[in-house]
Amino acid sequence: MAQYAVLIYSPAPADPMEITPDYLALLERYPAQVEELGGKIVTGFALQPSTTATAIRGDLVTDGPFIEAKEVVAGFFILEAPDLDVALKIAKLNPATIDGGVEVRPLFVPPSE
Amino acid sequence: MSNAGTAAAERAVADAHRREWAFVLAATARVAGDLDVAEECVQDAYLAALDAWARDGVPHKPGAWLTATAKRKALDVLRREKVFRSKMPLLVEPAEEEAVADPDEDAVPDDRLRLVFTCCHPALAREAQVALTLRLVCGVSTGDIARAFLVPETTMAARVTRAKKKIAAARIPYRVPEAAELPERLDAVLTVIHLLYTTGHTAPSGADLVRADLVDRALHLTRMLLALMPDEPEVRGLLALLLLTDARRATRTDVKGRLLVLAEQDRSAWDRAAISEGNRLVVGAFRTGRVGRYALQAAIASLHAVAPSYAATDWPQVVRLYDELLKRWPSPVVALNRAVAVSMAHGPEAALDEVEALARDGRLAGYHYLPAIRADLLRRLGRQREAADAYRAALGLVDNDAEREFLTARLAEAINSGSGHSSEGWTTRPGAW
Numbered sequence: 001m002a003q004y005a006v007l008i009y010s011p012a013p014a015d016p017m018e019i020t021p022d023y024l025a026l027l028e029r030y031p032a033q034v035e036e037l038g039g040k041i042v043t044g045f046a047l048q049p050s051t052t053a054t055a056i057r058g059d060l061v062t063d064g065p066f067i068e069a070k071e072v073v074a075g076f077f078i079l080e081a082p083d084l085d086v087a088l089k090i091a092k093l094n095p096a097t098i099d100g101g102v103e104v105r106p107l108f109v110p111p112s113e
Numbered sequence: 114m115s116n117a118g119t120a121a122a123e124r125a126v127a128d129a130h131r132r133e134w135a136f137v138l139a140a141t142a143r144v145a146g147d148l149d150v151a152e153e154c155v156q157d158a159y160l161a162a163l164d165a166w167a168r169d170g171v172p173h174k175p176g177a178w179l180t181a182t183a184k185r186k187a188l189d190v191l192r193r194e195k196v197f198r199s200k201m202p203l204l205v206e207p208a209e210e211e212a213v214a215d216p217d218e219d220a221v222p223d224d225r226l227r228l229v230f231t232c233c234h235p236a237l238a239r240e241a242q243v244a245l246t247l248r249l250v251c252g253v254s255t256g257d258i259a260r261a262f263l264v265p266e267t268t269m270a271a272r273v274t275r276a277k278k279k280i281a282a283a284r285i286p287y288r289v290p291e292a293a294e295l296p297e298r299l300d301a302v303l304t305v306i307h308l309l310y311t312t313g314h315t316a317p318s319g320a321d322l323v324r325a326d327l328v329d330r331a332l333h334l335t336r337m338l339l340a341l342m343p344d345e346p347e348v349r350g351l352l353a354l355l356l357l358t359d360a361r362r363a364t365r366t367d368v369k370g371r372l373l374v375l376a377e378q379d380r381s382a383w384d385r386a387a388i389s390e391g392n393r394l395v396v397g398a399f400r401t402g403r404v405g406r407y408a409l410q411a412a413i414a415s416l417h418a419v420a421p422s423y424a425a426t427d428w429p430q431v432v433r434l435y436d437e438l439l440k441r442w443p444s445p446v447v448a449l450n451r452a453v454a455v456s457m458a459h460g461p462e463a464a465l466d467e468v469e470a471l472a473r474d475g476r477l478a479g480y481h482y483l484p485a486i487r488a489d490l491l492r493r494l495g496r497q498r499e500a501a502d503a504y505r506a507a508l509g510l511v512d513n514d515a516e517r518e519f520l521t522a523r524l525a526e527a528i529n530s531g532s533g534h535s536s537e538g539w540t541t542r543p544g545a546w
């Protein structure tokens with residue numbers, strides 16, 4: 001099994017307290033769908049809205065997310081899946097893809113000697 | 114070692130490189146579990162063949178010899194690095210030990226399909242798909258790929274390396290997609306092959322041999338795909354389209370390399386064998402009742418191929434096929450090609466309205482065929498001054514020498530002929546046909 005970070009992007013400020021009951025219902029169904037497709041969520045987190053973020057570039061501290069964009073990272077989870085095709089199938093079902101999107105990124109594994 | 118033996122071995126290796134590379138690499142990749150390792154082992158096997166075949170004679174089945182040798186090398190590498198299961202388990206399948214035990218067995222033909230689908234995986238950028246397909250499926254060197262696509266070799270090498278790293282790191286699977294995903298995934302494969310073809314086809318003939326080779330590679334790949342997926346109407350459609358387009362290859366330029374449009378081409382010099390094979394494939398694809406964009410384009414090409422002359426082409430039928438094509442593939446390029454057919458079926462006036470609408474739409478800004486076709490319609494309507502302006506606009510966008518020369522000649526004609534005389538000329542040939 002490979003491990004992927006699935007980064008969830010939603011329209012700014014991506015406040016988890018603002019999600020609609022419909023979205024919540026989809027979210028509740030999600031873990032079962034993941035399992036059914038042959039994946040496993042190892043761990044996952046939702047983030048406070050991007051208005052609470054603070055960015056540091058060099059020694060400059062600014063208010064807001066690191067990159068100003070219409071969509072911001074709303075959360076992420078670590079997904080275990082046999083290969084990218086399965087991971088993508090699972091990612092496609094994530095409700096974030098309805099009004100935002102997700103990025104699937106393999107975790108780095110240091111090369112073994 | 115005799116010189117004759119060496120020469121025969123070299124010929125046999127070159128032949129096996131062209132015909133069996135995909136077969137050998139695909140089978141080795143399944144054992145190696147890593148495309149990089151597989152590629153290296155296959156290269157070594159071809160190198161070893163040069164000596165061994167010169168010494169012992171060319172084996173009865175060169176492909177099987179190469180596959181067995183490359184697989185053995187792959188297993189050596191894996192054992193040496195002790196990474197058989199831990200580091201790169203992604204491509205290795207549970208049943209592998211059996212296959213390894215009998216390295217002389219003919220590889221499952223599906224291996225080549227797996228390789229093609231992996232190279233054209235949607236997680237890879239289109240340009241990476243194209244480069245990987247040429248490198249891994251066709252065995253073309255990175256330098257030759259770079260020359261064909263007019264980029265520096267280092268750029269192409271970096272592109273190939275990046276793509277291979279992504280396949281390994283993200284675990285892009287080495288398998289043929291399931292039925293549910295197949296239409297979409299197959300479309301990506303066909304798009305890549307078609308892109309190879311058009312890249313080679315658009316180059317002026319004779320000017321660049323590497324590019325002419327792309328045309329042959331594309332035809333060879335499509336034939337291989339059809340042999341592996343005989344029930345897919347779109348594979349049949351693509352092969353038909355390539356054959357019917359390529360049947361005109363020799364007549365697309367005159368002796369000086371000047372571009373000849375469809376109307377000017379010597380139809381008696383078209384490759385009749387390619388045309389009849391193409392026509393048979395079109396009929397076969399339509400018989401399935403599941404025609405897609407390639408079969409429809411092939412059907413259009415087929416109408417051109419069988420017409421006694423440009424004027425006597427069945428233009429109303431061409432327009433109907435374009436209508437179907439637009440439904441499945443709502444692209445402005447298709448709409449522009451349809452407008453050319455409309456001009457022949459219903460006159461330049463009707464077509465001009467459609468071309469003007471496409472110009473306002475803006476998606477074809479930068480596409481030189483749009484002003485070139487507009488210029489031709491205006492010319493045929495006797496509006497020479499507007500035609501000249503449109504030819505100038507087209508010249509500002511074109512980057513192919515043969516086409517530039519054609520447009521320059523047409524511009525001079527439009528300036529000289531004023532408003533009265535309009536020579537017996539025909540529309541420029543947009544797109545790949």
